[in-house]
Amino acid sequence: MDLNDYVVSCGGGMPVRPQNVEYMKKNGFVVLLEARPETILDRVKGSDERPILNGHMNVEYIAELQQKRANAYRSAADIVVQTDGKSVDEIVEEVYESIRRARQSSI
Numbered sequence: 001m002d003l004n005d006y007v008v009s010c011g012g013g014m015p016v017r018p019q020n021v022e023y024m025k026k027n028g029f030v031v032l033l034e035a036r037p038e039t040i041l042d043r044v045k046g047s048d049e050r051p052i053l054n055g056h057m058n059v060e061y062i063a064e065l066q067q068k069r070a071n072a073y074r075s076a077a078d079i080v081v082q083t084d085g086k087s088v089d090e091i092v093e094e095v096y097e098s099i100r101r102a103r104q105s106s107i
Helices: 018-027 037-044 059-076 088-105
Strands: 031-034 079-082
Touching (some): 031 059, 031 088
Parallel strands (some): 031 079
């Protein structure tokens, strides 16, 4: 099985552990998808599949969580893509182009 060109979506706490970051960076590009707390709340408010947010579905809690994790997320990321106000297709295109540029610059 060829393991190139796959996308692995990690849980929000994944980059907080250094050993996870080491593994992710060794095996591909780490893409951080960022959004404002309001956008995140809008995207997840109907879901019960976000254990850390269950019982905390509010902008203040999300903002606090983002602030606590910001350094770990940013230092792990090879590419950062802002997702506010963008469609899934726009985000995918931006991620693809960012990875393509990064690969070209490393040649």
